[in-house]
Amino acid sequence: MARKHYLWKHWPIYSMILPGLLFFILFRYIPIAGSIIAFQDYNVFSGVLGSKFVGFKHFVNLFMYPEFYRILRNTILISLYQLVFGFPAPIVLAILLNEVRKMVFKRTIQTVIYLPHFLSWVIVGGLVINALSPNYGIVNSMLSSFGFQKIFFLQEPQFFRSIIVVSGIWKEIGWGTIIYLAALANVNPELYEAAEVDGAGKFRQVISITLPALLPTIMVLLLLRIGNFLDLGFEQIYILLNPLVKETGDIIDTYIYDVGLLGSQFSYTTAIGMFKSVVGLILIVGANQISKKLTGNSLY
Amino acid sequence: MIRMHASRQWFISINYIFLTIVGLVMLLPFVNILAGSFSGGNAILQGRVTVFPVEFTLSNYESVFNNAAIWKSFSVTIFLTVVGTLIDLLFTSLMAYGLARKELKGRTFFILLVLFTMIFPAPIIPSYLLIKSLGMLNTLWALIIPGLISAFNLIIMVSFFQAIPEGLIEAARIDGSGEYRTYWSIVLPLSMPSLTTVGLFYAVGHWNGYFSAIMYLRDPGLYPLQVKLRQLLIASDATNVMQSVQMTMQSVEGIKMATIIVATLPVLVIYPLIQKHFIKGAMLGSVKG
Numbered sequence: 269m270a271r272k273h274y275l276w277k278h279w280p281i282y283s284m285i286l287p288g289l290l291f292f293i294l295f296r297y298i299p300i301a302g303s304i305i306a307f308q309d310y311n312v313f314s315g316v317l318g319s320k321f322v323g324f325k326h327f328v329n330l331f332m333y334p335e336f337y338r339i340l341r342n343t344i345l346i347s348l349y350q351l352v353f354g355f356p357a358p359i360v361l362a363i364l365l366n367e368v369r370k371m372v373f374k375r376t377i378q379t380v381i382y383l384p385h386f387l388s389w390v391i392v393g394g395l396v397i398n399a400l401s402p403n404y405g406i407v408n409s410m411l412s413s414f415g416f417q418k419i420f421f422l423q424e425p426q427f428f429r430s431i432i433v434v435s436g437i438w439k440e441i442g443w444g445t446i447i448y449l450a451a452l453a454n455v456n457p458e459l460y461e462a463a464e465v466d467g468a469g470k471f472r473q474v475i476s477i478t479l480p481a482l483l484p485t486i487m488v489l490l491l492l493r494i495g496n497f498l499d500l501g502f503e504q505i506y507i508l509l510n511p512l513v514k515e516t517g518d519i520i521d522t523y524i525y526d527v528g529l530l531g532s533q534f535s536y537t538t539a540i541g542m543f544k545s546v547v548g549l550i551l552i553v554g555a556n557q558i559s560k561k562l563t564g565n566s567l568y
Numbered sequence: 569m570i571r572m573h574a575s576r577q578w579f580i581s582i583n584y585i586f587l588t589i590v591g592l593v594m595l596l597p598f599v600n601i602l603a604g605s606f607s608g609g610n611a612i613l614q615g616r617v618t619v620f621p622v623e624f625t626l627s628n629y630e631s632v633f634n635n636a637a638i639w640k641s642f643s644v645t646i647f648l649t650v651v652g653t654l655i656d657l658l659f660t661s662l663m664a665y666g667l668a669r670k671e672l673k674g675r676t677f678f679i680l681l682v683l684f685t686m687i688f689p690a691p692i693i694p695s696y697l698l699i700k701s702l703g704m705l706n707t708l709w710a711l712i713i714p715g716l717i718s719a720f721n722l723i724i725m726v727s728f729f730q731a732i733p734e735g736l737i738e739a740a741r742i743d744g745s746g747e748y749r750t751y752w753s754i755v756l757p758l759s760m761p762s763l764t765t766v767g768l769f770y771a772v773g774h775w776n777g778y779f780s781a782i783m784y785l786r787d788p789g790l791y792p793l794q795v796k797l798r799q800l801l802i803a804s805d806a807t808n809v810m811q812s813v814q815m816t817m818q819s820v821e822g823i824k825m826a827t828i829i830v831a832t833l834p835v836l837v838i839y840p841l842i843q844k845h846f847i848k849g850a851m852l853g854s855v856k857g
Contacts, residue, residue, distance in 0.1 A: 285678060288663030295690065302691070305697075377587050390794045394601075394797070394802070397801065442594065525783070545689075545691065
């Protein structure tokens with residue numbers, strides 16, 4: 269009774285979150301529930317409610333297709349390279365920027381390095397193609413001026429993953445520094461002065477003062493990154509993907525789009541998507557548990 | 569002591585040089601395209617263009633501006649960006665205002681409901697089937713409605729609204745202002761910096777959007793700029809896109825570069841104006857998210 273009264277009194281506030289709530293339920297939770305078609309032989313005419321249930325058939329098939337291991341391997345490898353090279357890159361850059369005392373210089377560099385974040389992946393893809401062009405690209409001009417052969421980078425499977433990782437770092441490294449710079453701005457300058465008096469060099473100061481100050485931020489971002497381990501940006505990869513490099517470049521999301529959406533294999537690819545989501549959830553819960561034990565930092 | 573001083577100087581110089589190189593690496597690909605867009609086709613193909621135009625010409629831009637298909641996709645994107653951003657802001661700020669009020673019982677639950685969608689995104693195929701069953705396939709609404717509220721932007725707005733002094737809202741209530749009026753005439757006008765930040769994130773998202781377009785649209789007449797751009801820049805059917813232009817092999821690359829510049833110009837123009845706003849938003853979002 270009291271609850272009803274409360275709602276009645278504050279109904280305007282509840283009515284304000286209602287449209288948003290309906291949005292999240294309809295466009296975020298209903299599709300998650302719609303993953304049920306992974307257990308059906310989904311048929312467009314019968315719909316989700318009328319299609320026949322087939323149990324774990326698609327999941328069993330999944331693990332028997334060599335294709336599945338190819339896209340899983342590509343996804344894991346690209347994600348791993350991004351984690352190893354792309355994750356520390358903004359940390360290093362932020363530490364270096366933090367050492368700059370000339371404010372005009374610092375701000376100019378910041379303005380320039382944040383910019384690529386606002387370019388679309390299509391534009392970045394265009395820039396990559398331009399830079400790697402065998403005819404007039406800057407990379408091949410440099411190679412040939414050193415006497416090397418020209419390389420068709422975007423048609424060679426062995427270069428695809430590196431191109432993705434490097435262009436990803438190029439686009440997002442600057443944006444990534446923002447949060448670390450904010451954490452560094454809170455460090456008490458007296459710590460550095462005291463270290464200086466004690467004779468600690470720059471490197472020692474970074475190890476003993478800067479990194480510990482960044483650790484909580486690093487841990488939170490690392491946990492989120494691990495939770496999204498199998499979620500690579502679809503756009504970045506799809507834009508540069510071509511038949512010649514599918515062997516190394518086709519990932520879970522591009523495969524779901526090509527085979528599932530364009531090829532209408534709805535149930536089978538939804539099973540792949542579900543596999544991805546569940547692995548992501550396990551990873552984030554597991555990583556959070558480990559982090560809580562080891563460093564005391566956790567997401568929840 | 570003297571040796572330590574020298575090593576400090578050494579570190580500082582290396583640091584400045586390194587950061588300058590990083591800055592140049594960010595700018596060079598773009599400057600190269602800018603120079604190419606004003607250069608003759610032969611100069612580009614022979615690799616003679618680096619940072620300054622060679623055989624200066626405006627013909628690349630003329631071809632872009634005379635191309636009906638590109639104009640069409642431009643107008644689609646402008647529509648999506650303007651209308652989409654306004655609707656996004658309205659729904660996001662309304663929900664954020666509600667979630668920021670401590671009178672709302674079950675706040676934590678509602679916020680968790682939103683946060684969960686960030687680590688468990690809506691799967692591709694069921695989303696597509698949902699849009700299809702709602703009859704939104706092949707309409708521009710499919711590019712607006714499913715992205716109405718971004719969890720990330722919502723959380724940013726909630727934190728901004730929570731920073732507004734409680735007393736202000738209290739005073740409005742005592743003066744007889746209802747929740748909707750407080751939201752519209754007191755909180756929103758006070759929140760211009762946050763509306764600008766979040767509005768920028770939404771606008772850039774609409775301007776740069778590509779995935780939802782290739783997911784939900786099949787009619788080339790509806791394609792927004794980024795889809796047209798991709799066809800032009802990357803797929804081999806560049807000649808189809810530019811079919812209305814008399815095109816020789818030499819001019820293709822210059823036209824591609826001019827298109828990149830034209831498509832990026834709006835972002836480049838607003839970027840310096842709003843730079844100081846978005847940094848705050850990016851920090852809030854990452855910390856709370």
